[in-house]
Amino acid sequence: MSEFILKNGKSLQYRKLQQGDEKSLSAFNVALSEKSRTLFMPHGYNNETLTKVINRAESGEDAAFIALDGERIAAYWFLWWFNTPFPVLGIGILDEFHSMGLGKQLMHHLIDLAETRGCETIELTTALDNKAGQALYEKTGFKRIGVVENISGDGKITEEIHMVYSIKPGVVPPPRKHDSPV
Numbered sequence: 001m002s003e004f005i006l007k008n009g010k011s012l013q014y015r016k017l018q019q020g021d022e023k024s025l026s027a028f029n030v031a032l033s034e035k036s037r038t039l040f041m042p043h044g045y046n047n048e049t050l051t052k053v054i055n056r057a058e059s060g061e062d063a064a065f066i067a068l069d070g071e072r073i074a075a076y077w078f079l080w081w082f083n084t085p086f087p088v089l090g091i092g093i094l095d096e097f098h099s100m101g102l103g104k105q106l107m108h109h110l111i112d113l114a115e116t117r118g119c120e121t122i123e124l125t126t127a128l129d130n131k132a133g134q135a136l137y138e139k140t141g142f143k144r145i146g147v148v149e150n151i152s153g154d155g156k157i158t159e160e161i162h163m164v165y166s167i168k169p170g171v172v173p174p175p176r177k178h179d180s181p182v
């Protein structure tokens, strides 16, 4: 296990998402504030969907991680389609761990991973009113390229800002549907 150190000195261990994490991942979703859950609902949390999410993480199609505060998941972050040049990034942190520098460390973790893997871009979408997310993404080098329709894990379709981090200069990711792989 590796760890992240927060601004208050607390350390959180982290590891890859794996079989057996279904219940704690579902509990993580429930523990988010309503606002955070609206901003971060990457996929459904029923058993069938969680099995698919974990299978994809274990097979390497996605790269997915959890940070632990004791038994409880404090953060969940991932690169979907990590086996392609154009992965899609997602990041969610329990509210009590916001503004402690964790988001920035999670972003650098995923960017390093994508660069090492030889990916060409990293994409994400974020809600029009997600000021914290937009600030974090711009500070870590993502650029706004437009507004797209995003299909959330609960099936809701909303307009979101589409952002791209460039690894291979000049490469534009091919058009895609903005929904989850599961």
Ligand SMILES: CC(C)(COP(=O)(O)OP(=O)(O)OC[C@H]1O[C@@H](n2cnc3c(N)ncnc32)[C@H](O)[C@@H]1OP(=O)(O)O)[C@@H](O)C(=O)NCCC(=O)NCCS
Pocket (backbone or CB within 6 Å): 036, 037, 039, 040, 091, 092, 093, 094, 097, 098, 099, 100, 101, 102, 103, 104, 105, 125, 126, 127, 130, 131, 132, 133, 135, 136, 139
């Ligand atoms: C968005 C989120 C990941 C940010 O993570 P975080 O750990 O709170 O962010 P950090 O403490 O690492 O802050 C990173 C930078 O963003 C800025 N930032 C953080 N929250 C901010 C806010 N509410 N308003 C403006 N800027 C903000 C900080 O100033 C910081 O910059 P600095 O290091 O130069 O000071 C976190 O708030 C979260 O999980 N929110 C709910 C779910 C969500 O929105 N996920 C993203 C969906 S697209």
